[in-house]
Amino acid sequence: MLNLFNKPSDTIQYLGTPYTQDCIEAIAMIIQFEAQIESAIVLTYDQTHCFLVKAYRHLYLIRFGFRSDYISEGYKGLVKALNLLRRHEIEIKEVVITQKLFETINRNALTDGDIELILNNPNIRTNTIYNYINNLEVIFKEPLNIDRYYPSELPLNLIDPRILDLALKFRDDADSAIMKAYTRLEDIVRAKIDSKKFSASLMDDSFCSDLKKNKLSPFKWESENEDSSTAIGRLFVNTFKAYRNQRAHSEVDKSISQLHREFLLINELYLLESESIRR
Structure with a gap:
């Protein structure tokens, strides 16, 4: 019975790779093709980040392709992803996760129980999202370009x-x-x-x-x-x-x-x- 309840969830789709560009494009693809996105949660472990995106019928986990510890492509990518979501008025929150949950995500093994704990985490926060964006935009003195990440396909x-x-x-x-x-x-x-x-x-x-x-x-x-x-x-x-x-x-x-x-x-x-x- 314990193994049954710890079985990885069948409801979540894992997208992206450890490469930042792939993860931004995965988020842009969801925005382009999902009829309704309810929220996005930044999952943070030791200044490494991934995204849990909750749509009307699907859950998406965008892998750990983002960072915020120093100015890098991973940090730029994090701000671009946040700006993409903000442009479409999608609610964004952040949850700091444990090492155990970090390792579970890297194994593509999140359970329904893990997802419930993330979505209902009492320590969820929003103010840090704007800090990530503002800190980088102050350095570069202008917003980062995000237009090119949308899928370039005919409808x-x-x-x-x-x-x-x-x-x-x-x-x-x-x-x-x-x-x-x-x-x-x-x-x-x-x-x-x-x-x-x-x-x-x-x-x-x-x-x-x-x-x-x-x-x-x-x-x-x-x-x-x-x-x-x-x-x-x-x-x-x-x-x-x-x-x-x-x-x-x-x-x-x-x-x-x-x-x-x-x-x-x-x-x-x-x-x-x-x-x-x-x-």
Whole structure:
């Protein structure tokens, strides 16, 4: 029976490695993908730190990749992790743990009883969290950059099924995926209106009305009036003028974040196209 109650918990997921960078990225991943994070507890043993993150349905233990005894990557990483959690308004507390619990965590062997003791520890504290942050920011005279730690992935649940295959190949060749997405959209729209035009001219003919010339587009959106429907159509025209045409005539050199943004912009055009209705 004693062994049964001391069995490691099945409810906790261990993330990260002894390397600080991996641990910060693990915290950023949880923030990005968990629907609701209730709290984060810094577990401290002899100026070495790990995190217990409590989400709505899961518990995560981020391993001991952080330190606070001297200015190091481990200390910088601790402050970056704290700032990530603070940015998302997640409650942060600290608990000083025993050597026995420290060794248990390093064995990935926390029990449900251990977790209960941590979450309900009467000596839990909050003021030290800000000391860790303020001490380091005073030294560096500015906050540490934390933006790059978020996972750099396309949100596949938002991608139009017609370009999901391109999203899956995005990491291997982003430029090719983007250009194929433009071309595929042109083929779809060209077939809808039986046209031989391409690029911005094709999009203008398909979605943009000109009431002064008594010209109504063959497709529109359910909106307040013709002008607002045409304004949506102009998104197609302007996107092709600003981005697609540039790619068609010259080599494009963009950062990975810019490539993500452009692919998501094209994806929005696909979603809008699927919502358009024939007159």
